[in-house]
Amino acid sequence: MNHSQTPTDVRRPVLEVEDLSLRRVGSANPASLVQSVSFDVRHGECLALIGESGCGKTLTSMSVLGLLPSAISVAGGAVRLNGTDILGSSEAEYARIRGKSIGAIFQDPMSSLDPTMRIGDQIAESRRIHLGESRSDASRRAVELLDRVGITNAKSRLGSYPFELSGGMQQRVMIAAAIACEPDILIADEPTTALDVTVQAGVLDLLRTLQAELGLAVLLVTHDLGVVADFSDRLAVMYAGQIVERGATREVLDELPLHPYTKALSASVMQTARAHSILPTIPGRVPSADEMPLGCRFQKRCAFADPDRCSQPQEEVPVGHARTSRCVRVHEINNLEVLARA
Numbered sequence: 001m002n003h004s005q006t007p008t009d010v011r012r013p014v015l016e017v018e019d020l021s022l023r024r025v026g027s028a029n030p031a032s033l034v035q036s037v038s039f040d041v042r043h044g045e046c047l048a049l050i051g052e053s054g055c056g057k058t059l060t061s062m063s064v065l066g067l068l069p070s071a072i073s074v075a076g077g078a079v080r081l082n083g084t085d086i087l088g089s090s091e092a093e094y095a096r097i098r099g100k101s102i103g104a105i106f107q108d109p110m111s112s113l114d115p116t117m118r119i120g121d122q123i124a125e126s127r128r129i130h131l132g133e134s135r136s137d138a139s140r141r142a143v144e145l146l147d148r149v150g151i152t153n154a155k156s157r158l159g160s161y162p163f164e165l166s167g168g169m170q171q172r173v174m175i176a177a178a179i180a181c182e183p184d185i186l187i188a189d190e191p192t193t194a195l196d197v198t199v200q201a202g203v204l205d206l207l208r209t210l211q212a213e214l215g216l217a218v219l220l221v222t223h224d225l226g227v228v229a230d231f232s233d234r235l236a237v238m239y240a241g242q243i244v245e246r247g248a249t250r251e252v253l254d255e256l257p258l259h260p261y262t263k264a265l266s267a268s269v270m271q272t273a274r275a276h277s278i279l280p281t282i283p284g285r286v287p288s289a290d291e292m293p294l295g296c297r298f299q300k301r302c303a304f305a306d307p308d309r310c311s312q313p314q315e316e317v318p319v320g321h322a323r324t325s326r327c328v329r330v331h332e333i334n335n336l337e338v339l340a341r342a
């Protein structure tokens with residue numbers, strides 16, 4: 001959680017995603033895989049994008065990085081980085097943006113580390129290319145960065161290859177590479193999902209400290225509500241390619257989730273914690289690209305569904321301060337006195 005004095009909503013937006021729609025190439029269904037998704041991430045804050053598997057979180061973050069799979073095309077929208085639209089940039093421009101302005105870390109460190117290159121060279125090269133630093137300065141900085149992310153004997157590790165390191169250490173090296181050129185924003189897609197719980201806690205602590213020290217904007221993509229509660233300032237809940245709820249993390253998770261999907265998600269997490277099982281579950285499944293309904297996308301699994309009103313496309317309904325729920329029944333199904341008092 002960011003404890004800076006400046007309220008989140010008056011800080012400068014670093015990343016703005018506006019009305020982003022993504023479609024599967026050749027799909028006959030007019031409903032998009034990612035539909036009119038809008039959010040911003042401001043200087044020094046962490047926005048979490050959460051939701052079950054297959055909701056479109058990774059596709060959304062990949063479209064920011066210019067790394068969409070070839071089977072997916074952009075159907076509309078804008079992605080602005082410090083005010084400039086970067087969606088549809090050339091591959092060379094994206095390579096520059098990814099190296100310098102946007103850092104990225106993924107679940108699998110080996111998806112971004114080059115297995116054939118020594119870790120020191122990977123970090124130093126990025127500073128030489130993007131910041132024009134000399135070989136010796138870049139190498140010195142690589143030691144500092146490895147030290148900063150908790151690699152012991154950093155200097156002697158410069159010559160190691162990624163495969164010589166444990167999973168947790170690879171994750172730390174990937175973080176060092178991601179922040180090497182002092183990016184404006186870090187995109188972290190399931191950064192700790194593949195790690196043991198104890199290693200996970202250390203990596204999250206590191207991310208939190210770096211975020212505060214560097215004033216980084218962070219877009220955190222995860223299905224783990226525990227990580228979200230711990231780390232993010234605001235959250236956007238995605239379901240089947242749409243944002244169905246947004247608000248301050250504390251309000252949504254601790255006080256009152258508004259959308260039936262968020263309610264089901266938090267209830268299942270509590271149940272999971274009680275049953276000591278591993279994965280929270282909600283009965284039913286996320287609709288696939290070809291069966292995406294035109295009305296409410298959650299209605300088949302929703303305890304509050306009303307066949308007449310939910311078969312229409314749902315708009316985001318503003319509720320209280322900077323909160324929305326994409327549910328036509330939001331006022332009926334929630335005790336909104338709680339929010340009025342907030």
Ligand SMILES: Nc1ncnc2c1ncn2[C@@H]1O[C@H](COP(=O)(O)OP(=O)(O)OP(=O)(O)O)[C@@H](O)[C@H]1O
Pocket residue numbers: 024033051052053054055056057058059060069070071072223288289
């Ligand atoms: N290369 C692809 N070709 C076709 N469909 C794809 C492709 N990649 C993703 N999809 C589809 O897009 C939807 C969203 O996928 P995405 O990877 O963004 O989900 P996610 O929310 O990140 O899930 P997870 O939590 O499992 O990572 C899914 O229905 C998926 O099947």
Ligand SMILES: [Mg+2]
Pocket residue numbers: 057058059189
């Ligand atoms: Mg994903």
